[in-house]
Amino acid sequence: MGLMSVVRWVRAVSFAATCAVLATLGHLTGGGSLDRSAVLTGFLVIVVPALALTGRERTLASILPATAVSQVVLHVLLTKAQGAAPAPAAPAAPMGGAAGMEAMEHGTPGLGMLLMHAVSVLVTSAWLEWGEARLCALVRQLTGWVLRPLLFLLYLAAGSASTWPRPIVGARTGECAPVQAVLRYAVVRRGPPGTWCVPGAAA
Template structure:
């Protein structure tokens, strides 16, 4: 890992962690669960630590979706355990058990799919921007290393003379009328 790539890796891992934990926390809160801020910070640190080694190169949607889905499953279990350990628990809470119901699975699936596609599009745009910046920097620095061929200039300019070709036929004007009778 080069020192120049460290900021890019950290930014990409941080974006993934914030989106992933934000999605899990928001879905958990929407389902009626409560999560302590310390648990959210711990989950953010854990997802960030897991995403850092994977942020070295461009990832497509087929790589982002399973990572996001796995992280969502782990966050669901962690948030459910934290909620079950809390002293005040609502009896009709959808997050009370570790095994989610069909509605929760569908909601997690759709949220993961949409968020994963959104992250994949952002990833593609980020790498396209980096490529364009690299080309732009290369073009700016290219004249320093590249010198065009040198043209030798003469003291007098060369005079071009019109040349009349012997076998040239001028066909300008209207066609000639030929009377055959």
């Protein structure tokens, strides 16, 4: 298994585990019971498509819908598992219309519960997107650190180290070309030629 496969598994497992924990907390907050087998089943159901979606770096635009869909799937699984579980001993019969009120309390979630789930999904998605960006940046940095020395070793093993790209070295400061060195001491004058000075000649 290569490095990128390990990274994909880490991302998929982290996403599925976070979604499973979030759905379980929401289920318990709503008054449901904890079914470990249902939580494990939901984790496995989420990790398979999550692994298929980790082919490239994901942003909030793709993480947010995936988190929302996973919460719906996990909520359905946990609710069905709770409904299939043996019911506890029936309590004493309530008085009057209390039975109808109790049924309404355990029915569909109210607006407050839906808002709490929506905020939880949004915060979790933002957190997952932050972790996704940091992990991918770390992998790219580590790949650059490891890949260049390995390529250099491969060049050495192939006997083509001379073809390894080297930085271009410019001229050093104060170093002149031969033509520039000669022209540096040339004096340019304009005007008629001066009188030649011959030794021993009269002034």
